[in-house]
Amino acid sequence: MDTTPDLLTLRIVRTxxxxxxxxxxxxxxxxxxxxxxxxxxRAQTRLGLALVVRAxxxxxxxxxxxxxxxxxxxxxxxxxxxxxxxxELAGLSSGTVRIAAFPTASSTLVPRLIRQLRQQHPNLxxxxxxxxxxxxxxxxxxxxxxxxxxxxxxxxxxxxxxxRDGGHTTVPLFTExxxxxxxxxxxxxxxxxxxxxxxxxxxxxxxxxLCRGHLLALCNLEGFAPEIGLETDNALAVLNFVSxxxxxxxxxxxxxxxxxxxxxxSIHSPQPSSERTIQYVIQPGATRIPSVAATIAMLTALDxxxxxxxxxxxxxxxxx
Amino acid sequence: MDTTPDLLTLRIVRTxxxxxxxxxxxxxxxxxxxxxxxxxxRAQTRLGLALVVRAxxxxxxxxxxxxxxxxxxxxxxxxxxxxxxxxELAGLSSGTVRIAAFPTASSTLVPRLIRQLRQQHPNLxxxxxxxxxxxxxxxxxxxxxxxxxxxxxxxxxxxxxxxRDGGHTTVPLFTExxxxxxxxxxxxxxxxxxxxxxxxxxxxxxxxxLCRGHLLALCNLEGFAPEIGLETDNALAVLNFVSxxxxxxxxxxxxxxxxxxxxxxSIHSPQPSSERTIQYVIQPGATRIPSVAATIAMLTALDxxxxxxxxxxxxxxxxx
DNA sequence: ACTCAAGCATAACTAGACGTGATAGTTCAT
DNA sequence: ATGAACTATCACGTCTAGTTATGCTTGAGT
Numbered sequence: 001m002d003t004t005p006d007l008l009t010l011r012i013v014r015t016x017x018x019x020x021x022x023x024x025x026x027x028x029x030x031x032x033x034x035x036x037x038x039x040x041x042r043a044q045t046r047l048g049l050a051l052v053v054r055a056x057x058x059x060x061x062x063x064x065x066x067x068x069x070x071x072x073x074x075x076x077x078x079x080x081x082x083x084x085x086x087x088e089l090a091g092l093s094s095g096t097v098r099i100a101a102f103p104t105a106s107s108t109l110v111p112r113l114i115r116q117l118r119q120q121h122p123n124l125x126x127x128x129x130x131x132x133x134x135x136x137x138x139x140x141x142x143x144x145x146x147x148x149x150x151x152x153x154x155x156x157x158x159x160x161x162x163x164r165d166g167g168h169t170t171v172p173l174f175t176e177x178x179x180x181x182x183x184x185x186x187x188x189x190x191x192x193x194x195x196x197x198x199x200x201x202x203x204x205x206x207x208x209x210l211c212r213g214h215l216l217a218l219c220n221l222e223g224f225a226p227e228i229g230l231e232t233d234n235a236l237a238v239l240n241f242v243s244x245x246x247x248x249x250x251x252x253x254x255x256x257x258x259x260x261x262x263x264x265x266s267i268h269s270p271q272p273s274s275e276r277t278i279q280y281v282i283q284p285g286a287t288r289i290p291s292v293a294a295t296i297a298m299l300t301a302l303d304x305x306x307x308x309x310x311x312x313x314x315x316x317x318x319x320x
Numbered sequence: 321m322d323t324t325p326d327l328l329t330l331r332i333v334r335t336x337x338x339x340x341x342x343x344x345x346x347x348x349x350x351x352x353x354x355x356x357x358x359x360x361x362r363a364q365t366r367l368g369l370a371l372v373v374r375a376x377x378x379x380x381x382x383x384x385x386x387x388x389x390x391x392x393x394x395x396x397x398x399x400x401x402x403x404x405x406x407x408e409l410a411g412l413s414s415g416t417v418r419i420a421a422f423p424t425a426s427s428t429l430v431p432r433l434i435r436q437l438r439q440q441h442p443n444l445x446x447x448x449x450x451x452x453x454x455x456x457x458x459x460x461x462x463x464x465x466x467x468x469x470x471x472x473x474x475x476x477x478x479x480x481x482x483x484r485d486g487g488h489t490t491v492p493l494f495t496e497x498x499x500x501x502x503x504x505x506x507x508x509x510x511x512x513x514x515x516x517x518x519x520x521x522x523x524x525x526x527x528x529x530l531c532r533g534h535l536l537a538l539c540n541l542e543g544f545a546p547e548i549g550l551e552t553d554n555a556l557a558v559l560n561f562v563s564x565x566x567x568x569x570x571x572x573x574x575x576x577x578x579x580x581x582x583x584x585x586s587i588h589s590p591q592p593s594s595e596r597t598i599q600y601v602i603q604p605g606a607t608r609i610p611s612v613a614a615t616i617a618m619l620t621a622l623d624x625x626x627x628x629x630x631x632x633x634x635x636x637x638x639x640x
Numbered sequence: 641a642c643t644c645a646a647g648c649a650t651a652a653c654t655a656g657a658c659g660t661g662a663t664a665g666t667t668c669a670t
Numbered sequence: 671a672t673g674a675a676c677t678a679t680c681a682c683g684t685c686t687a688g689t690t691a692t693g694c695t696t697g698a699g700t
Binding site: 001003004005006007010044047048049050053054055056060062063064067068071072074075078079080081082083084085086087089090095096141143283284285286288289290291 | 321323324325326327330364367368369370373374375376380382383384387388391392394395398399400401402403404405406407409410415416461463603604605606608609610611
Binding site for chain 3: 021022023024033034037038041054056057058059
C-alpha cells in the first residue's frame with residue numbers, strides 16, 4: 001500500500017479542512033463536485049485508509065485526513081514557491097543568459113543586443129564572453145554559454161558548425177560582403193571592382209584564422225596562392241598595415257563599420273564577390289529556455305543595415 | 321501556462337541532478353527510460369520551459385531545472401513526512417480510537433476489549449466514554465466517538481438505531497437473554513420458568529430508560545401495565561432492592577455477570593422469553609480507518625460466552 | 641409531517657496521461 | 671572503426687481523471 005499522497009489530494013484535503021465541504025472545495029479548486037468526490041475515493045483506496053467520513057450532509061476529516069491537511073500546508077507552500085520561481089524564470093523576472101560572440105561583434109552587434117535585452121528585461125542577468133566561432137561553439141557544448149554568435153564562410157569546408165550538426169542548432173541572421181582594402185598607392189586603387197587574380201603577386205595581410213582560411217580558399221579558386229606577409233586578429237591593425245602600403249587585405253564589412261577608415265586606403269568589391277554569414281547557435285531545444293528565447297528574439301529583431309549587413313533571406317533562415 | 325510542477329517531475333529532476341542521467345534516474349525510480357523521457361517532455365510542455373537540455377550523450381539541467389531540483393528537496397521531504405505519518409496511522413503505530421459504550425459493558429466487554437487493543441497495538445491511544453445507546457449514537461454523529469457499543473431490544477419500535485439508518489452502520493455482536501429476578505420470599509421463587517402475566521400485580525423495579533421501555537412493551541404484550549415502584553440505572557441496586565423484597569425485576573444477563581448475586585434473590589427465565597442484542601455502530605465507511613478497523617476486529621473476536629452471551633448468528637450479522 | 645435546498649455518491653462516457661518494449665540516432669571511448 | 675552508453679521517438683494498451691446527469695440522504699423551515 002503506497003501511502004504517498006499526490007498533490008491534488010493534499011490540495012483537496014487542505015481545502016476541505018478550511019471550508020468544510022467537498023462541494024465548496026470543488027468550487028474553490030475549479031473542479032466539479034464529482035471530480036473531487038471520486039478523486040478522494042481513489043486516493044483513499046490507494047492510501048488504504050479513510051481521509052473523510054460522511055457527517056450529516058457534509059463530510060468530516062478523519063485523523064488521517066487532519067494529518068494530511070497539516071502536512072499539506074508545508075508541501076503546497078514549497079510547491080508554490082517552486083512554481084513562483086518557475087514563473088519568474090518564464091517571465092524573465094529573473095534568470096541568466098550567457099552569450100559568446102566573435103570579437104568584431106563585440107563592438108557592433110553585441111552592445112546593441114545587450115542594451116535592448118537589459119531594457120526589455122531589466123531583471124535578466126546577461127553574461128558575455130568574446131570568443132572566435134570554434135571556441136564559442138565549445139563553450140556552448142560545455143554548457144558554459146547559452147547562445148553563441150558566430151560566422152561562417154560558405155566556402156569553408158572545415159566549418160565547425162557542420163562537423164557536429166546534431167549537437168547544436170544554427171540559425172543564420174545576416175550576410176555581409178567581404179571587401180577588398182587597397183592602399184592608395186596601389187595600381188588598382190581607382191578601380192571599382194577588382195579581380196582577385198590581378199592581386200596574385202601582391203603581399204597579403206591576413207586576419208584571424210578563419211578569415212585566413214577563407215582567403216586561401218578564395219585565392220585557390222582563382223588559381224593562385226597568396227603570399228601572406230602579415231597576420232593579425234585586429235582589423236584596425238590590418239587597415240593601418242594597408243595604409244602603410246605593406247599589402248592588401250580582405251575584411252568583412254562588419255569589421256569596418258565600427259572603425260574610422262585611416263588615410264591612404266580604399267575599399268573595393270573583390271571579383272569574384274564573397275560574403276560571410278553571421279548566425280547564432282544554441283543547444284537543441286534551448287528555445288524553450290525563456291532567457292535564450294528572449295535573446296534570439298532580440299537578435300532576429302536587430303537591424304543589421306546600419307553596419308552594412310543584409311538580413312539573411314527569410315526563406316532560407318531555417319535552423320540546422 | 322501552469323508553472324506548477326507535479327511530484328513525479330520533482331522526483332525526476334532531483335534524481336537527475338543527483339545522478340546526472342535520465343537512464344540512471346529511471347533505474348532508481350523504477351521506471352523505464354522512455355517513461356521518464358516522455359514525462360519530462362510532457363512536463364516541459366506544460367510548464368512552458370525547458371528543464372533539461374541534451375549535452376553530449378547525457379542531459380544537463382537548465383537554470384529552471386536546477387531551480388526545481390532545489391525546491392524538490394523541500395517538497396519531497398514534506399511529502400515523505402506526510403507519507404510516513406499516514407503509514408504510522410495505517411500501521412497503528414499511532415492513532416486514536418474513541419469508544420463509547422453503555423454502562424453495563426464498562427465492566428465486562430470494554431475492559432477486555434481495551435486490554436486486548438492495548439496489547440496488540442501498544443501505540444494506539446484508546447479513549448473510552450460511558451454512554452447509554454442514544455447518547456452513544458449522538459457522540460458518533462457529532463464525531464466525538466469512533467465506535468459506539470450499544471444494545472437493542474428487538475421489540476423497541478423507537479430504537480434510535482432505526483431512526484437514521486443511513487447515518488451509521490450497525491453490526492450485531494451478541495444476543496443475551498433477559499432474566500427475571502425474584503426475591504426468595506416471592507411465591508414463584510421456586511419455579512424455573514415464570515410467566516410474566518403472573519407478575520401483573522407485583523411491584524416492578526425498572527432499570528435504565530431503554531430497559532424500562534422494554535419492560536413496558538413486554539408487559540403490554542402480556543396484557544397488563546406493570547406498576548413501577550423504583551427506578552435505577554444501577555443493576556446492583558436493582559438486585560439489592562429485589563433482595564429486600566421491594567419488587568421484581570428484569571435484568572439483562574450481562575448486568576449479572578459482573579456482579580455477585582446478593583442473598584435472597586433468584587434468577588428465572590421469564591415467559592415469554594426475551595433477549596437483547598449487543599452491537600457496535602460506526603460511521604459509514606469507517607472500516608477504512610485503521611484504528612476503527614482494529615477495534616471492531618477485536619470486538620468480533622471477543623468471546624461473549626463467559627458472560628452468558630451468544631454469538632449473533634453469523635448469517636444475520638450484516639451491517640445495516 | 642412535508643418540502644426544499646445543500647451536499648455527497650454513483651453511473652456512463654471521453655480524452656488524455658502514462659506506462660511498456662522496440663528501435664533509431666548521437667556521442668564518447670577504446 | 672567499433673561498441674557501449676544515453677536519449678528520443680514510435681506504436682500500443684491500460685488506466686486515470688475529468689465531465690454531465692442523476693439519485694439519495696440530511697437538515698432546516700414551514
